[in-house]
Amino acid sequence: FKRLSLDMRSKDELHEMGETFNHMIDLLETNFEKQKQFVSNASHELKTPLTVIESYASLLKRRGLQEPELFGESIEAIHSEAIRMRELTEQLLLLAKHNEQWNLHLSQVNLNEFLKKTFHAFQSAYNRKIIYNTEIQGSLEVKTDEQKLKQLLYIFLDNARKYSDKAITVLTGEKDHQVFIQISDQGIGIQEDELPKVFDRFYRVDKARNRKSGGSGLGLSLAKELGEVLGIRIGIESKEGIGTTVTLYLHVKNG
Numbered sequence: 001f002k003r004l005s006l007d008m009r010s011k012d013e014l015h016e017m018g019e020t021f022n023h024m025i026d027l028l029e030t031n032f033e034k035q036k037q038f039v040s041n042a043s044h045e046l047k048t049p050l051t052v053i054e055s056y057a058s059l060l061k062r063r064g065l066q067e068p069e070l071f072g073e074s075i076e077a078i079h080s081e082a083i084r085m086r087e088l089t090e091q092l093l094l095l096a097k098h099n100e101q102w103n104l105h106l107s108q109v110n111l112n113e114f115l116k117k118t119f120h121a122f123q124s125a126y127n128r129k130i131i132y133n134t135e136i137q138g139s140l141e142v143k144t145d146e147q148k149l150k151q152l153l154y155i156f157l158d159n160a161r162k163y164s165d166k167a168i169t170v171l172t173g174e175k176d177h178q179v180f181i182q183i184s185d186q187g188i189g190i191q192e193d194e195l196p197k198v199f200d201r202f203y204r205v206d207k208a209r210n211r212k213s214g215g216s217g218l219g220l221s222l223a224k225e226l227g228e229v230l231g232i233r234i235g236i237e238s239k240e241g242i243g244t245t246v247t248l249y250l251h252v253k254n255g
């Protein structure tokens, strides 16, 4: 009887092991599929600017010497596509990291000063007005990775710039030991049913329309990862034709 029950148990265990094994294979297959999809999307995204560079370079090679007026437009196109490729490669490299590989360089950051500096730099770089209002009293310090927080803010500011042509407004405030940073634009907005998908890698609401704005569909997925690494919750609200508001919630310690 003892032997029989042992055999029964091992049969159960074998069955359980088999189930676990099948589950693991499923997970591996799904991950493999996702990776394949990622590589294929990434290659596609890199191929587009590369094709533009190649055709302008070959145009210059064939006719550049005889027709120097071709230079201006060609160099402009090659330069902007090269920038796009560099930005895309940087985003891809960051996304290829696992969360635990992100090295955080934490320091006490004076939030108001940091935000003013960041918005000022963005305004000058992109020539787009940012209207900044704050409800934060005094000087509030948060412990964070300044560089990564800046990167996160730039993704949202950059989207506000790309998908709207009006001034960007930012409001910050503090509530229940949480600081919020709210970035709003009055641009094209996002349809309600598209909203949950915009944080997916390579997802773009309207590919044709967005290609003109130079997006890759990677910005928000990178923002999601940065948010996780920094412990910042991200909320997004949008109305098509009205605009989009993104809110970042940062934890601040008592006192």
Ligand code: ADP
Pocket: 159, 160, 162, 163, 185, 187, 188, 189, 190, 198, 199, 203, 204, 205, 206, 210, 214, 215, 216, 217, 218, 219, 220, 221, 243, 244
């Ligand atoms: P992209 O590089 O295409 O901007 P993102 O991952 O940053 O990629 O955003 C995904 C998609 O979400 C964008 O292609 C765009 O369709 C939509 N989106 C993001 N932010 C905004 C915004 N502020 N206004 C309107 N649409 C937006």
